[in-house]
Amino acid sequence: MKPITLTMSAFGPYADKTVLQMDKLGENGLYLITGDTGAGKTTIFDAITFALYGEPSGDKREVSMLRSKYAKPETPTFVELTFSYKGKEYYIKRNPEYERPKVHGEGLTSEKANAELHLPDGRIVTKYKEVNKEIEEIIGVDKNQFSQIAMIAQGDFLKLLLATTDERQRIFQKIFHTRLYHVLQDKLKAEASALRNECSDIENSIEQYKRGIAVGKNESVYSELTRALDNPTDTKEIIELLATAIENEKQNQTNLSRQSEKLVAEIEEITKLIVKVQGWEKARKDIENGRRMLDESLDKCEKLEAESDRWQQMKPQLDDLAVSIAKIENDILQYEELDSILEDGKSRRQKLDSNLELLGYLKTSAESLSSEQQKLDNERDGLNDVGERKVNCESKMSMLDDKLRRLSELEKSAKELETLGLKCDAQKEKLNSLLDVYKRASKTYDEQFSLYLSEQAGILAHELVPGEPCPVCGSKEHPKPAEKSYHAPTSEQLDIYKDSVTKSMNESNEAAKEASQLSGMLDTKEKELKRALCDNGLSDDIGSACLNISSAKSDTKKELDGVKKQLEELTGLHNRKLKIDKLLPDIRSKLDETREKISTVSAAISVAEAEIKALRDNYNTLKSKLSYSSAKEAVNAKSELVSKRDSIKQGIETATDAVVKEKQNVVRYESAIKEMTKLLDGSYEVDLNELYEQQDDLKKQQQEILSSQKSIHTIIKNNEYIRDNLSEQNANLVKTSESWQMVKALSDTANGTLSQKEKVMLETYVQMTFFDRIINRANTRFMVMTGGQYELKRQATASNNKNQSGLELSVIDHYNGSERSVKTLSGGESFKASLSLALGLSDEIQMNAGGIKLDTMFVDEGFGSLDEESLSQAINALIGLSHGNRLVGIISHVNELKERIDKQIVVTKDKTGSSSVRIVE
Known part of the structure; x- marks a missing residue:
């Protein structure tokens, strides 16, 4: 990976947009990044790292701190990077999420994080996480690996040089991802502990079972x-x-x-x-x-x-009692018949009373219906002609409605005629105005045309050209041409006057045509209106037409209102007549029905009165033949006789049963x-x-x-329960103990805790392999920097078997053949050793990452601690590092480096705190 162009805007100390053409530094060799302390030298590497991975290079700076505090509110924060990798060119742009002052108003506003990656095949990746994933796939390393490979950070690798085994374990675990071995160590240790605890639990269980054994006696x-x-x-x-x-x-x-x-x-x-x-x-x-x-x-x-004999002597009384009871029972039946007659009489009396009441009601209803019938007959006789009067009234109202409609139409026509007259007058006035304009334009044109004709000689002379023939005489010499009047128009001006005349004439002609049409329409409308006025019996005077029509409409409306009121009254009377015609048949029918009911009820009353008299006579005859005054008295007499009869029967039965039962007891006892x-x-x-x-x-x-x-x-x-469980637990103990011993041996080996053995953990053993390769790579440069005097060496064993070992570092002095701790090196020697170690680590990480190719490296170390000879040796080693296609940037403000390295990036900080850069080729 090699940067081509880096653009920083409002990023760190760079307040404005800053463009760095890094391809001007060449394809390989050393270049110096120099400038004042705090000017932003390391920020250049931070910007490259942020563009690629969305984070700065170090652990001390957060993304939220990248916005320049010197930037203007309107200046956006972003980084653009164009870089090449394996012959292909890529472009990436990122901005962090940050808060900036509002451009308008007070307070802060939030700017969301964005990323955009342009690939060589034309594809554009925009999502933040997808851009990160794509960059890692292109370059082959993540952000932490990139920072360790591409940047030799100030002071970090001196810590690695002087670190203990424990400290180097933590550093290499992060760099080479060896934590999985540490996790394996912890899992083995935890499993061994768990198995040991399980053995203890089983042993405790066995002891508990032993204590539960029940011991018998005499055995x-x-x-x-x-x-x-x-x-x-x-x-x-x-x-x-x-x-x-x-x-x-x-x-x-x-x-x-x-x-x-x-x-x-x-x-x-x-x-x-x-x-x-x-x-x-x-x-x-x-x-x-x-x-x-x-x-x-x-x-x-x-x-x-003896008691049974006494009751048997009372048996003859039972026959006499039976005769008396039978006679009373017969009388009781007669009393029931009397009650039936009495009830029948009451029922017939109630029915008779009901009929008498109904007869009175029916007679009253008949009188009411007869009176109502006579009243309706008289009322209907007075309404015989109401239908004819209603029809005549409706006809008259229809005629008035039609008249009112015609008057409204006449009124509308009169108003339209009035509007048309006004429009015709306005058009005539417009025509007169346009005719005046036409006359003035025509007069002006005639005057100008006359002036134009009188000034033709002057116009021709004005157009003569020396050496050219005259259009009139053909002479090429013009000794005394005629003078042109100042007021004479040109032909173009004359055309304008002529166009004005033509325009005004056309407008007046159009106005005259429209005035003629309106005048014709007005005459036609007047004739039609006069004819209509005459047809409706009104004066044909057009001037008073609207007034006459309005007066006629008013009279017609008044007459129409009167007819409507009369029609409402006649309609009510007509409806009343129809209702009477409907009511009279019903009343006659009800009256006939009521008279028929009166006849029926009167006959029923006569029959009922005769039946009631017959029942009364029969009742008196039966009652005179009975012994007791009432049925109740007869029932009471019967009850006394029945009770006496039942008492005698019960006494006989009880005495007989008692004798039989007691004789049975005698037999049972015997x-x-x-x-x-x-x-x-x-x-x-x-x-x-x-x-x-x-x-x-x-x-x-x-x-x-x-x-x-x-x-x-x-x-x-x-x-038996304890024996079975002891057998099972004892077998479990044997099995678990064997597992524990095996896992403990693995755990002790992996964690480096074997007694009387070197304390090397599995993770440390893996890290030792990486460390040996790093030291071998570092020594190729360290030997050059020290003139062959020093060589780094991993210390194979610790000073005792109690501490962890395997990553301790010593140095061999080939001048005196001694080996001692790296902590005894001087400041300059320590710098050379730490730089060599850092470069060796960078090479190893690249190889471990699958042979990735980073053609750019930054070194940010303390070259100020070196003497002149050591500085030359260090530069020579770095020059060797830049052979091929690699470009190495040294971040330093040491003056000797400015003199030795030609290509430079100079960072300058102004009085406001903002920084700028320039490239010195």
């Missing part, structure tokens, strides 16, 4: 197991002892089961005997109670039979005593309390065995 294996748990013992041995203990407990469990089965059989036998003895005791008590209850039942049976007596056959005397004591002893023995079985079962399950 020799448990004493061995307890001893193994109290002392450091292999887990496998404990698992074996635990398995033996579990088998012993299972055998104990079997023995206890046999003892439990024997006790269960004994308990069943004694329980059966207890139940039998309890049955004998219960039978004796039941026999005693049965005999007592039998005696009581026999006594009760005698008493119930049978029960007989059965209980049979149960006692073969019984004998046994002490029941002694049997209970024997049963309790056996159950207690059984409970002790069950408790022992439960305890042994818990121990077996617990120890």
Whole structure:
């Protein structure tokens, strides 16, 4: 990559637009960038870096600081760079995002960041990130790599020269991207730690399981197991002892089961005997109670039979009660018939009253309808001719409407005639004006034409040319030509006068034609208006036509209003007549219907009155034949007789049932005593309390065995669970320990923590390879700069095995054959070493980036610390660096360099703080 043209506008100290034609510096060799401190020498490299990558070269300057504080508000901030790479030319323009003062008004405004890249094939890339991506693909390096390759920054590589192994690790990690090896180291270390923790967790789990082992009693294996748990013992041995203990407990469990089965059989036998003895005791008590209850039942049976005889003697009364109840029931039916007659009479009375009320209403309605009919008949007789009067009125109104319309048209025609007359008068005035103009123009033209004719000799003489023949006489000599009057017009002026006459004549002719047309139209309109006035009975005087028409319209409107009012009244009367014609048939129909209803209702009333009288007679006849005064009194008498009858029946049934039931009890008691007596056959005397004591002893023995079985079962399950988990965890521990030992060995190797070994990490080992190549490249220049005295060397081992090593640097002094630390070099020697190391690093980065080609380099180092001989050696080394097609720029203000290097970029800062540049070829 080689810059061709660099343009900076309002960038850093460059307030104005500054153009730097860098192709004037040639294709190769050294050039000097010189100027005052702070003038902006390094800013040139910042501008190139910003144009390519959108960021300045160093870490101390931010993009937001690139806007020049000396720039005018209207001056934009941007950088343009035209550069060549591998024979192709590229153009790029960038501006940062920045705030600038507003051009108009107060305050700041924001300018957005933009980028634009023109490619050799004509394509233009505009998006900020896409431009960055395209530049990295073209050049082959990112911004950090470009800054390290293309710029040997002031003081940075002296730090690299004097750095410790740890410091160089961080520097090389950033430059050569070796962090992935560091990440691998950390992952191995973390995995080893995790596996170690996992082993500890498994060991703790095993110890916890060991503490959970349940120890039984009177077992020799448990004493061995307890001893193994109290002392450091292999887990496998404990698992074996635990398995033996579990088998012993299972055998104990079997023995206890046999003892439990024997006790269960004994308990069943004694329980059966207890139940039998309890049955004998219960039978004796039941026999005693049965005999007592039998005696009581026999006594009760005698008493119930006496009571039953008493109720049987009352049976004859039931027949008499049945006859009396039947008679009352028959009377009750008669009372129901009386109630029915009474209800029927009430219903007929209500209907009769309703008909009487309806009859009164119908008679009133008939009178009202008859009166209304007579009234409407009289009103209609007065409206017989209203239809004819309405038609006549409508005809008259139509005639007046037509007359009013014709008068309006006449009024419109009169007004149009008046307007046309005014227009005709105006046209005549215009014609007279144009005729006056024509006369004046014609007079002027005649006067000028006469003057022109009288001055023809002077005009011809004025046009004579010496040596040319006269158009009149042909003579080429003109001794005394005629004089031309000052007031005589030329032919061109005369043409103007003539055009004026022609124009005014044409305008007057057009005006006369239009006046004639208007006059003809006016005559025609007047004749038409007079004829129309006569037709409508008005005077044909045109002057008073508008007034006469307006008066006629007014009279016609008044007459029309009166007719309209009359028509409204007749329309109302006509509508009333139509309504009466519609109402009368309905009223006649309703009147006839009402009279018919009156006849029907009167007949119904006569029938109802006869029926009510018949019902009243029948009611009185039936009531005289009954024994009780009311149906309620009859029902109460029946209820008393029924209650007495039911009481006698219930007493007989109850007494009979009681006798039968008690005799059944006697039979049941006798049978029960007989059965209980049979149960006692073969019984004998046994002490029941002694049997209970024997049963309790056996159950207690059984409970002790069950408790022992439960305890042994818990121990077996617990120890089986612990045995299984111990086996599983022990296998996990073996497997995890093997993994941990392997990963720990890898971690210790990668992290350089192997005991009694050199402390070199994997990342450092990779960096050592890069460092060796950098040192080899650096020594090709360092040997030249020091006249073959010094050579850089990587120190293979550290002074002890406790610290990290592998990137320490020493120097070999070939003059005395010694090797010592680079920190012992003088200031000038340190500069040469750091410059050589920087150039070697730049070469290595380019090779590591895939053989990229950067034909431009900047060196910003302290040449002021070198003596004259060292300065010459350094320049010679840089000249060797610029061989081929490379251009090397040295940023310095050392005067000796100005004398030695011809091509220069001179940066100047004025009193305002703004900078400018010029190229010295």
